Amino acid sequence: MDQLINDFSPGLFIMQALIFLVLLFILAKFAWKPIIQSLKIREESIQDALDAAERAKQEMERLKSDNERLLDEARQEREQILKDARQVANSLKEEASLDAEKQAKRILEDARLAIKNEKQAALTEVKNQVAKLSLQITEKLLRRELADEKAQKELIEDFVKDTKLN
């Protein structure tokens, strides 16, 4: 310690203080200030660029998800349309077949009705014809029978017999 104090040179101390102060001021003005300023500006510009990139990325992401959403919606819409169309087609087909069936039934019904009517008409015709024929036959028979007196009498007697029984 004693040695240290003896070695301490006040002159050197003063020179050091002076040189250091001058150096500090010159460096501060001509070196540190512009250097720190430039570093700051550069770092800010880098930060800005990074931020912009981040923002762009987010924007991209957003657009991408938008696109995805739109595509999804379109896909769903197509599906819906297809489904609807299929449904409509199905119902049309069904309706058509139902219609056809009904039509066929109706035609059958009509036919059956017509046949029945015709049959009825034909039967009536036949009956009439039979009646007419029977009448003609009867007339002819009667005409021949009644030409003979004996036969007439017999017939009347038959009728009278029958009437009595009734």
Added chain:
Amino acid sequence: MIKKNTAFFTLLVVLFASSLAFGSNDEEAGHSTGGAVDTKEEINEYIHHHLKDSHDFTLFSLGESGTHIGFPLPVILVDDGLHVFMSSKFHHGTAVAESNGNYYAVHHGKIYKTDAEGHIEYDEHHHPTNATPLDLSITKNVVGMIFAGILLLFMFGSLAKSYKKGPIPTGVGRFLEPLVLYVRDEMARPNIGEKHYQKFMPYLLTAFFYIWLLNLMGMTPLGFNVTGNIAVTVCLALFTFFIVQFSGNKDYWKHIFWMPGVPVPMKIILMPIEIIGMFTKPFALLIRLFANMTAGHFVVMSLIALSITMKAAFGPAAALGMSFFLALFISIIEILVAFLQAYIFTMLSALFIGMAVEEHH
């Protein structure tokens, strides 16, 4: 830029050339440590001499003829007026220099006022009792400081200029910019805080590069020992001390004189401790830097001296080889220490400043 560098180195070469001329003219027979430096005492003396500041720039001395190769530096004394003369007047400490009717002599690197014969009186501790004038000489250390200062101006001036061309520095700035960023991002920002650090950047940067460069210059054979000089480290530590005290806020002073959050008796006990702490912090800074650099120089030179002291025991070749490898090894460590001490000084300065400007809630 290249042109400017060339001019700078030409200046250096001219300086050394002239120094050699000075050396050859300066022959003296009666030097106190004349002859080769080969005994332990002489080596010790030589190392101690080197660790001190000197008034001339001696590159090496030829022991046999007592010739010193180097150049003299101006001596500036304040002693009833200004005395300015070249250090060659002292003839490397062997002669009494006369200036404006006053006589001065050099003893262990220090200038004392003497009579015409150069008598130096000693007290019982063998310390000279002669008056010492205020010595503002351009000593070897001052040359070192100025050299470091100019180098820093060149280096960081060019870095600052390179930003004008674009955001990315070119040339030597590529190497310097990360160091500036290192000081800012590893020392100033985390220790002082985002809010205040910018105000202290110029001091921290200057201190860091100044100390580092001077430490590295100490590793060259030019033999500067600026940061191993107590006056220099005291001065640097005082800068930190005053910056801390002047930037201290209300909380800082409150923590020193009336520690909040502890009982009153504790406050009274803590006050003197905290006040002592104010001074021990920069004291630790100055002692650490001084001791590390001085010890480093001492060890490197002692290991080099091994080639002489071990010659008798191991023979010249083995002694030389051993000395070479040990000195090389320690030199590599010293290069690391040169950075480390600059780092620690700046880091602790930033830490102390940070403690002073810290805001408590």
